[in-house]
Amino acid sequence: QQQVKQSPQSLIVQKGGIPIINCAYENTAFDYFPWYQQFPGKGPALLIAIRPDVSEKKEGRFTISFNKSAKQFSLHIMDSQPGDSATYFCAASGGGGADGLTFGKGTHLIIQP
């Protein structure tokens, strides 16, 4: 599987701050880019996803920025709260049929009160 590189590996932000997590991909056939949030002992939960025909998408406090030419995308969390502390995974897929997701290695995010 083609790689999706995710950074940083861990991140500590004060409450109300804006954590930013970045991902880069190689496979230009990818056309679906979701972000998942995972709490300990739980399965990944879809937060937000984007297609490469848009440069930005917002859902509530979560925003994806997408740069197709650079093959990069990022997650911003506005007004972060301690309840946002979790592991975040970016992923990508070809989207053209039943296909597995290629995941980044994850970012362990801690929001301090």
Added chain:
Amino acid sequence: DTEVTQTPKHLVMGMTNKKSLKCEQHMGHRAMYWYKQKAKKPPELMFVYSYEKLSINESVPSRFSPECPNSSLLNLHLHALQPEDSALYLCASSLQDTSYGYTFGSGTRLTVV
């Protein structure tokens, strides 16, 4: 119903046991997946079923045997597992022709003793 339901939530089995993991969804998704997740790692794709037919097997050892009895159910049969197979096993489903709606269950925490 927007959920993927996995049972059991926890399973402890000996290396000579035979057990099965079950997954169910009623979202009309025609693609279903098994993933394996080790601690602090991203999910790794094991199997993909598309319209109840196995379409992707990511070189998984034969001690893992998937089964898709119908469009709503997915099983993973386990036999002669090793301690290193201990992990969180995740089921997911999505629409057949797109990765949109890719939804994970909460997983089965498997411990092999």
